Amino acid sequence: MTETIIDMRNVRKAYKTGKVTFEALKGIDCQVKRGEFVGVVGPSGSGKSTLMNIMGCLDVPTSGEYKLEGKMVNSMTANQLADIRNRKVGFVFQAFNLLPYATAFENVEVPLLFAKVSGRKRRERVIELLTRVGLADKLGNRPTEMSGGEMQRVAIARALANEPDIILADEPTGNLDSKSGMAIVKLFDELHASGKTILIITHDANIAAHGERVIRIKDGLIETNGDLR
Amino acid sequence: MNLTMMYNLFIRDFRKQKKRITLTLVALAWGTMSIMLLLAFGEGLHRQMALNQRGLGNNIAVMWGGQTTKAFKGLGKGRPIRFQAEDPEYIAARIPEIKQIAGEYSRWGVKVQYKDQIVNEHITGIYPNFEDMRFHIPQMGGRMINQIDMEHRRRVAFLGWDLSERLFGEEDPIGKQILVNSTPFIVIGVMAEKMQMNSYEGMDENLLAMPSTTFKAIFGDPWLDDIVYQPHDPKDMPIIEKKLYEVLGAKYKFDPADDRTLQIWDVVSSQEEFTNIMIGIKMFLGIIGSLTLLIAGVGVANIMYVSIKERTREIGIKMAVGAKKKLILSQFLTEALMITFTGGAIGMTISYLLTEGFKRLPLSPDAADVVDFMGRPTVSFEIGFVVIAILGLMGLFSGLFPAMRAASVNPVESLRYE
Ligand SMILES: Nc1ncnc2c1ncn2[C@@H]1O[C@H](COP(=O)(O)OP(=O)(O)O)[C@@H](O)[C@H]1O
Numbered sequence: 001m002t003e004t005i006i007d008m009r010n011v012r013k014a015y016k017t018g019k020v021t022f023e024a025l026k027g028i029d030c031q032v033k034r035g036e037f038v039g040v041v042g043p044s045g046s047g048k049s050t051l052m053n054i055m056g057c058l059d060v061p062t063s064g065e066y067k068l069e070g071k072m073v074n075s076m077t078a079n080q081l082a083d084i085r086n087r088k089v090g091f092v093f094q095a096f097n098l099l100p101y102a103t104a105f106e107n108v109e110v111p112l113l114f115a116k117v118s119g120r121k122r123r124e125r126v127i128e129l130l131t132r133v134g135l136a137d138k139l140g141n142r143p144t145e146m147s148g149g150e151m152q153r154v155a156i157a158r159a160l161a162n163e164p165d166i167i168l169a170d171e172p173t174g175n176l177d178s179k180s181g182m183a184i185v186k187l188f189d190e191l192h193a194s195g196k197t198i199l200i201i202t203h204d205a206n207i208a209a210h211g212e213r214v215i216r217i218k219d220g221l222i223e224t225n226g227d228l229r
Numbered sequence: 230m231n232l233t234m235m236y237n238l239f240i241r242d243f244r245k246q247k248k249r250i251t252l253t254l255v256a257l258a259w260g261t262m263s264i265m266l267l268l269a270f271g272e273g274l275h276r277q278m279a280l281n282q283r284g285l286g287n288n289i290a291v292m293w294g295g296q297t298t299k300a301f302k303g304l305g306k307g308r309p310i311r312f313q314a315e316d317p318e319y320i321a322a323r324i325p326e327i328k329q330i331a332g333e334y335s336r337w338g339v340k341v342q343y344k345d346q347i348v349n350e351h352i353t354g355i356y357p358n359f360e361d362m363r364f365h366i367p368q369m370g371g372r373m374i375n376q377i378d379m380e381h382r383r384r385v386a387f388l389g390w391d392l393s394e395r396l397f398g399e400e401d402p403i404g405k406q407i408l409v410n411s412t413p414f415i416v417i418g419v420m421a422e423k424m425q426m427n428s429y430e431g432m433d434e435n436l437l438a439m440p441s442t443t444f445k446a447i448f449g450d451p452w453l454d455d456i457v458y459q460p461h462d463p464k465d466m467p468i469i470e471k472k473l474y475e476v477l478g479a480k481y482k483f484d485p486a487d488d489r490t491l492q493i494w495d496v497v498s499s500q501e502e503f504t505n506i507m508i509g510i511k512m513f514l515g516i517i518g519s520l521t522l523l524i525a526g527v528g529v530a531n532i533m534y535v536s537i538k539e540r541t542r543e544i545g546i547k548m549a550v551g552a553k554k555k556l557i558l559s560q561f562l563t564e565a566l567m568i569t570f571t572g573g574a575i576g577m578t579i580s581y582l583l584t585e586g587f588k589r590l591p592l593s594p595d596a597a598d599v600v601d602f603m604g605r606p607t608v609s610f611e612i613g614f615v616v617i618a619i620l621g622l623m624g625l626f627s628g629l630f631p632a633m634r635a636a637s638v639n640p641v642e643s644l645r646y647e
Pocket residue numbers: 015016017022023024042043044045046047048049050051642
């Protein structure tokens with residue numbers, strides 16, 4: 001029996017804009033086991049990103065319980081949440097979210113700096129990661145000097161920096177042409193094969209089909225949650 | 230935090246806003262210069278005035294006789310107290326805290342003549358130790374009154390430099406004969422020029438001094454006009470003063486508690502007062518300078534706010550990969566401090582070069598007169614320290630609020646929009 005790494009019970013998230021409260025998540029129950037590859041689909045605005053931000057401890061639920069690797073996230077301090085984002089989860093975003101003025105090398109280095117990894121080790125690790133995503137020759141390139149596919153690969157290398165267990169990707173191929181998109185998906189497949197737990201939000205049924213399971217979200221609730229095969 | 234981390238997180242962020250930073254640096258340098266130069270001016274003024282203050286004497290006090298205001302041991306009040314020629318030795322023998330002491334005779338409007346030059350001048354009868362106590366230092370080629378002059382009541386004169394010039398013009402006065410009240414005297418020395426800020430019996434530049442023994446023999450004054458003394462330790466001034474009332478009270482039969490019997494001018498403690506006034510002036514100048522710097526501080530806060538607004542996404546990204554609030558806070562605080570100190574360092578360097586340059590500047594005689602009085606702006610170690618402290622404080626304050634804003638950025642919000 002594999003360990004449940006993500007465990008959500010009746011998680012709700014409400015956004016307040018002025019006087020209006022909008023409930024983006026309306027009671028999510030969701031478990032993910034270590035090593036799973038899960039596709040998350042659903043119409044735009046249904047709450048996928050909100051769910052993923054909570055999973056990655058970038059945001060906290062308004063109510064409900066969330067346990068990550070058996071530990072209650074609800075009661076953690078801001079610093080503990082920052083540590084989780086630094087070491088336990090890696091984010092990959094649709095918009096890449098690289099630091100615009102920094103080189104590929106420097107971007108991948110940032111989470112290692114926060115983790116206080118020493119200089120020489122940091123250097124080795126950055127080179128190893130960028131080699132792994134096929135960018136060994138682009139260490140000194142800034143985002144403006146790279147293609148979308150390359151930027152996303154830098155982002156993946158950054159997500160992997162402190163060897164997290166979980167990779168959360170929010171429409172990682174949304175801004176890419178299909179060829180570069182497929183190269184990125186291939187990278188996720190490799191990561192899955194190496195034992196990482198992966199959740200990937202996507203509009204593309206083909207990409208969702210790479211997962212062992214698909215969670216379909218609609219209006220802040222899980223509509224279907226099932227094995228594809 | 231190590232240096233690479235500093236570089237990676239902060240310095241390279243600067244590249245984006247060169248123009249704004251340059252403008253702020255100019256404002257900071259300007260503010261720092263104004264505070265630094267004002268303080269340097271104050272310091273120069275203080276040093277010069279302290280120097281000029283010493284023109285009168287070297288940690289001395291001057292004592293005059295007064296009048297009794299209380300009846301004492303059968304003697305009535307209103308009795309004048311006057312000093313006799315032997316009093317300085319009498320006092321020195323009884324008050325060990327006194328290092329040197331001298332009696333002084335003084336007389337105004339005495340006719341002094343060299344050839345057909347006649348002036349009416351102030352003359353004094355003094356001791357050789359005036360050389361040290363009252364800075365009666367002879368110019369090259371001459372000498373001050375000495376012990377042998379005293380013992381032999383020699384008719385020798387020591388002239389103030391201005392009087393000497395009026396009598397002799399370009400001529401060398403040493404060894405020349407002059408007439409003082411029709412009595413011939415030989416000029417033995419001329420006082421070296423000095424700045425003198427205060428005086429009690431006329432300015433030294435105009436005096437004619439002779440041995441006090443000679444003075445008494447010629448003019449026959451029964452009383453000394455004043456007594457000048459110098460303690461071993463300037464801190465002993467109050468003790469000496471108290472003892473003087475006791476010693477002289479016993480000799481001249483007055484109540485030691487009757488403080489009108491003696492008049493003592495303690496130049497040392499009036500110098501302390503002067504020091505306090507100078508500190509006040511320097512603080513005032515410092516505050517004016519600080520206000521100028523404050524404007525630059527507002528500039529720093531402003532560019533920090535703008536830059537944080539432009540960099541919310543970047544802050545969000547850093548938070549998403551694990552930056553803690555504390556780190557974001559220290560990043561922006563460090564940035565503010567770095568900008569502040571860079572501008573400050575530029576301003577301090579320029580100020581230093583300016584003041585050092587001014588010290589080496591050759592001056593016209595008119596300007597030199599001003600400098601003799603006002604001093605030259607001087608950057609001291611203390612000024613540097615004060616300016617750095619003010620800069621640090623200002624950098625902290627101008628960085629703190631923007632940095633707090635940065636640390637409270639909501640990462641989800643900042644990453645949501647393109
Ligand atoms: N910070 C926010 N403030 C207000 N409303 C928000 C905020 N974030 C998301 N929402 C709303 O919540 C809903 C779900 O958003 P999101 O999770 O981004 O959807 P998806 O990723 O599925 O497109 C949307 O209607 C969105 O407008």
